[in-house]
Amino acid sequence: MTRGVLLVGHGSHLNADSSRPVYDHARRLRERGAYDEVRVAFWKEEPSLSRALDGCEADDVTVVPIFMSTGYFTEQVIPREMQLDGPITVRTAPGGPRTVRYTPPIGVHHSLAQVILQRAWEAGATGSEALFVLGHGTPRNRNSERNIYEQAERVRETGRFAEVATVFLDQEPNMSRIFELTEHDEIVVVPLFTADGWHVEQTIPEDLALDGRQRTEQQRRLRYASAVGTHPGVADVIEELVREAWAPSLALPGGAR
Amino acid sequence: MSDSLSVEREHTPADARRNSIELLARGERSTFGQLSVAREPDGWRVAGPATDAHSATDLPADADTVRAHVRFDESGRYRPLTGALTLPGGWACCVDESSGPALAVEIIETVYPLAVHHRDAWQRGDLPVIPLDDVLSRQSGRYGIAGQLSEQGRSAAGEVLCGRCVRVPVWRGDRPDREAIPCPEPCGVLVSLCREAAVWESEGAPEPAAPDSAVAWAAFEEPGNEVREAYLAARYTIPEVS
Numbered sequence: 001m002t003r004g005v006l007l008v009g010h011g012s013h014l015n016a017d018s019s020r021p022v023y024d025h026a027r028r029l030r031e032r033g034a035y036d037e038v039r040v041a042f043w044k045e046e047p048s049l050s051r052a053l054d055g056c057e058a059d060d061v062t063v064v065p066i067f068m069s070t071g072y073f074t075e076q077v078i079p080r081e082m083q084l085d086g087p088i089t090v091r092t093a094p095g096g097p098r099t100v101r102y103t104p105p106i107g108v109h110h111s112l113a114q115v116i117l118q119r120a121w122e123a124g125a126t127g128s129e130a131l132f133v134l135g136h137g138t139p140r141n142r143n144s145e146r147n148i149y150e151q152a153e154r155v156r157e158t159g160r161f162a163e164v165a166t167v168f169l170d171q172e173p174n175m176s177r178i179f180e181l182t183e184h185d186e187i188v189v190v191p192l193f194t195a196d197g198w199h200v201e202q203t204i205p206e207d208l209a210l211d212g213r214q215r216t217e218q219q220r221r222l223r224y225a226s227a228v229g230t231h232p233g234v235a236d237v238i239e240e241l242v243r244e245a246w247a248p249s250l251a252l253p254g255g256a257r
Numbered sequence: 258m259s260d261s262l263s264v265e266r267e268h269t270p271a272d273a274r275r276n277s278i279e280l281l282a283r284g285e286r287s288t289f290g291q292l293s294v295a296r297e298p299d300g301w302r303v304a305g306p307a308t309d310a311h312s313a314t315d316l317p318a319d320a321d322t323v324r325a326h327v328r329f330d331e332s333g334r335y336r337p338l339t340g341a342l343t344l345p346g347g348w349a350c351c352v353d354e355s356s357g358p359a360l361a362v363e364i365i366e367t368v369y370p371l372a373v374h375h376r377d378a379w380q381r382g383d384l385p386v387i388p389l390d391d392v393l394s395r396q397s398g399r400y401g402i403a404g405q406l407s408e409q410g411r412s413a414a415g416e417v418l419c420g421r422c423v424r425v426p427v428w429r430g431d432r433p434d435r436e437a438i439p440c441p442e443p444c445g446v447l448v449s450l451c452r453e454a455a456v457w458e459s460e461g462a463p464e465p466a467a468p469d470s471a472v473a474w475a476a477f478e479e480p481g482n483e484v485r486e487a488y489l490a491a492r493y494t495i496p497e498v499s
Contacts, residue, residue, distance in 0.1 A: 012337070013337040013445070013446060013449060013473075013474075013475035013476075014335070014337070014473050014475060014476060015335070016328050016329065016335040023321065023324070027321065043445065044337070044445050045337060045445070046338075046339050046370040046371070046444065046445075047370040047371050048442070048444060048445055050387070050392075050442060051371055051441070051442060052371075054270065054371055054374055054375070054378075055270050055366070055370070055371045055374050056270060057269060057270050057271040057274075072398060076397060076398075077397070077398075080395060080397075093269070096269075
């Protein structure tokens with residue numbers, strides 16, 4: 001039996017860089033050589049979600065969503081477009097049946113908390129700061145906020161930062177009030193996004209009134225980290241998700257849910 | 258996978274790639290869309306469209322490098338539709354004999370994802386085809402309205418967009434020749450165009466604007482977008498034949 005991994009991302013018709021992290025993670029996984037094949041698929045680019053399995057050669061393919069939240073895309077769009085029945089689908093492929101495993105998105109896996117910490121340290125934080133996990137959020141789907149809070153809680157449980165809190169781009173508590181939400185003078189903001197796209201590179205820096213990667217205000221300093229989803233350590237998270245998909249019984253309650 | 262499910266596959270993506278590799282190895286396959294593929298004494302040469310330049314820029318035979326190069330047209334505009342007839346010209350990458358024709362196939366599928374498999378499957382009569390009506394009817398959320406697009410709108414959208422793509426829409430009933438790349442299912446770019454077209458039918462067609470090549474290729478909601486303006490002309494300017 002041959003085993004493959006198919007990373008699925010959103011992609012974009014307008015932003016050429018949107019899909020780059022997915023290609024980067026795929027390349028890292030290929031270089032590690034743990035799978036017979038590693039391929040990619042996108043909602044808005046090619047190969048499309050609906051046809052990507054056409055090109056897979058492995059008998060057993062694990063589909064890993066490179067998304068930060070469980071929600072519309074992971075629960076509706078991807079299963080519909082890829083004709084997935086649930087965590088395991090036996091699908092007719094040209095020439096024979098194939099097992100397709102479907103994991104939760106990278107954003108809900110417990111090991112992503114380590115990547116959040118890495119991003120904070122890379123931004124210059126030492127642990128004495130207030131760390132804010134910044135999620136997109138949306139008032140239209142309250143479910144999308146859940147894993148943002150859960151990841152912040154996991155980071156808090158490590159005890160590596162003096163304070164850990166959560167803010168959002170598009171719902172309360174909003175990032176515009178970030179200085180009101182903590183009494184710490186030093187703040188580090190870690191965006192829980194998959195790519196350095198429009199929000200991470202444009203709208204958030206503008207809304208936070210950043211000067212470069214930071215902002216100082218009345219003896220207080222905010223530092224802005226790079227997107228979690230572009231970190232090379234995400235490849236480790238993907239490997240964890242695949243391992244759990246291969247052996248679901250090994251998944252621990254604290255793992256991907 | 259249980260033994261009961263283990264049946265011999267008659268035709269797999271691996272077979273498709275092997276077939277193409279064998280054809281490349283024999284020097285019997287020369288074009289893929291706007292790509293030309295030539296057998297050379299020391300390997301294979303995969304090249305973009307010819308230009309007036311005396312010599313082509315050599316790219317490393319590496320999928321990431323080639324992908325980065327072909328993601329933009331010659332004016333630097335992002336190409337969200339890989340089959341768009343805007344593949345930049347004046348480049349080539351040489352695949353060394355020692356790398357084998359498999360790398361040449363990987364380069365081709367980097368430029369045109371799944372093209373090798375789809376062409377092979379079509380020629381074997383083994384390519385599942387999904388028509389536009391099915392694709393539009395399964396859309397939801399922002400794209401749900403696309404399912405309300407009229408027949409005239411669907412036809413015009415296909416004419417305008419697919420006329421700008423190297424892939425032949427077999428989902429529409431078109432018949433590709435042996436060298437063509439079949440398109441078995443409407444792509445996300447066409448769904449996006451159908452979505453905008455359905456909005457225009459619902460809210461009233463916008464005023465046409467002068468086509469502007471500086472507007473993003475798939476920004477169909479933006480006046481001056483070349484595909485948008487071509488669609489509006491095809492759908493609303495030309496009298497319908499009764």
